[in-house]
Amino acid sequence: MSNLTIDGRRLWDMLMETAAIGGTPKGGIRRLTLSDEDRRVRDWFRTECEALGCTVHLDTAGNMVAIRPGKDNTRKPIAMGSHLDTQPTGGKFDGVLGVLGGLEVLKTLHHAGFETHAPVALVNWTNEEGARFSPSMVGSAVYAGAYSQAEMDAFKDGDGITQGEALDAIGYRGKDKPGALGFQAYFELHIEQGPILEEEAKTIGIVTGIQGIKWFNVSITARESHAGTTPMPYRRDALAAFAEAATAIRQIALDHAPNGLATIGIVSAHPGSPNIIPGEVRFTLDMRNPSDDELAVMVTKAKIAIAEAAARHFGAHEIKPLQDSPATPFDKTCIAMVRGATEKLGLEAREITSGAGHDAMYVARVCPTSMIFVPCKEGLSHNEAESSTLEDCAHGAQVLLEAVLAYDART
């Protein structure tokens, strides 16, 4: 272990400086992946890393990997990273903190003249947000082999431009094969994007994994009829069935506290007239749990609740899977390094599951991985008002530094 200390003010200044690249009047950032703003922040990032004596590698997916040499460069690098692209009306911290926090770690090592055993890497992944080209996290997905380069290149934005064309256009297509540059381990610093740390006055979230997510498209069909001429006992009301199912599904999530989540985000009634009893209601169902087994139980209960509610109103139902992302438990050693750092630093910390997807989810498929969360104001994210503090960002970067050095010390 070292006595190195990152410079919180220097990190904050980098956050504010780069926030101007695509900065919005409301204090957020619009820096869509592979846009000119993305090119400009990539240029800035490369210049900063090279000034620290790093070599910046570029793979065919546009992922940028800055490598600071260690004493033994035959060892695989210990990596940090996240993403510099943002949502269309994104904030100043989502993704950016992980990259600039890593850059602050490199600066701290550099200015102290500290030599690690293994090389240390810092990654800026391409298109984490998925806002311009869907799906999200595609740079790390290609790195981990979840998509091919050809698949990534073919995805189109709303204007019909392919991701491959956009990558070539900003000049950030490299020659390296994604994933060829293996890592010993990967640590990603990120804002929580939820309310737990702030509510519990914790400084650091020791992220133990990313929860499993299952999405469904559901429809309940019963019988469309006239609101004025159909007595209540004669009704086969799809909306009444939906309302009962929705309440039951919420209760299922509550029964699986504290980790079970269930959300109905979209609902529509058909034919959709004030004086027609809906014959059909369609809705989406998003269920999550860090345990795949527990998630499966929740889904089974939800299916029963939907079937029972439909049957009570003499209706039928259909449940179609829309997305299925298994839980990603992080590496025990990496988690221990993060926990150890919080203990050494005396920071208030708690274990936490990531509710959202991150590049770490894909990277975890190919090397030991964990994440570090810091609080964000009111859990707000994907929003120009997204906010964190200099102090929390600094604590996060310090934990990142300690975790990397601890992992390096054990090798």
Added chain:
Amino acid sequence: MSNLTIDGRRLWDMLMETAAIGGTPKGGIRRLTLSDEDRRVRDWFRTECEALGCTVHLDTAGNMVAIRPGKDNTRKPIAMGSHLDTQPTGGKFDGVLGVLGGLEVLKTLHHAGFETHAPVALVNWTNEEGARFSPSMVGSAVYAGAYSQAEMDAFKDGDGITQGEALDAIGYRGKDKPGALGFQAYFELHIEQGPILEEEAKTIGIVTGIQGIKWFNVSITARESHAGTTPMPYRRDALAAFAEAATAIRQIALDHAPNGLATIGIVSAHPGSPNIIPGEVRFTLDMRNPSDDELAVMVTKAKIAIAEAAARHFGAHEIKPLQDSPATPFDKTCIAMVRGATEKLGLEAREITSGAGHDAMYVARVCPTSMIFVPCKEGLSHNEAESSTLEDCAHGAQVLLEAVLAYDART
């Protein structure tokens, strides 16, 4: 009382003959108000009435009133009527039965050479359906003074054509002032458009009035947040509040059995993404009761249920009135004439409230009124599959004849 008997087969043949004017491949009718199809059926109607020795009056709203003279033509006519326009995919009975049932009554009187004391009138009201020009029942509304002629003329269809232009275009703008031709009483024969008569094996519904209707636009607002990062206890989920409110509102209607009705026909969640907890849910609420007092109680309970559900999820709510149509109790004497006819004929009958609006609702404002319902298959209406039987239509027309003659006999 007479021993006149209507000709059920002749009535049925007229129903089938006119169904060809705007007939659809699925056996329904598309005869939008003031369309060329409407002109053709109006031409047919005028010819038929004139062949029976009737004078056909036309008012500025396009309402057609055929008058068969009586012994004393200083008396106001006893009127029958309904409408010949249909929904875009309407059936063969809604409205049409009331006009052609009345025409069958006139034919029966004519062929028997029967002289009534007062004249007998048969009305074809303009634009009952409101499908092309909203609002509905506008011809009878202008007749009753609920809208002015200028207001009626100004309503536009989806192509921007005004109702006045359309009326002029088909050549059915008359010179009479609507309402100038007063009636002693008004009887309207109609299919039930609901399931009660069929379910209870009744032939005739003795309609005692039209229920009160109140429509509201409701919104529940809470807090939009991330489906993956917001634990259940931190949520302020507008959709969870909506689901509880919807179930409670249904229970309120059930508690006001057998007459209370409550329907949520439209619902939407915002911003409307599978992985965002809705920050707002908007919905319509349709509540009905034949008693205005009881309806007011139901509405108060619903408002409390919405407020409580919103509050449980730390949300706010807004309830805006959208439409308010007070209950229309029908005239006791007219109701008695209908009941007497069913008793004389030995028909299975029950008192019933009309769940839907009808021209009789407006006519009741200016003269004693009631309605006669006959069953329709599975309560289906506003649908090409709308169906009734020759026998039920004939019973309805016979009751109409008896009611008119009974009313005439007492004058």
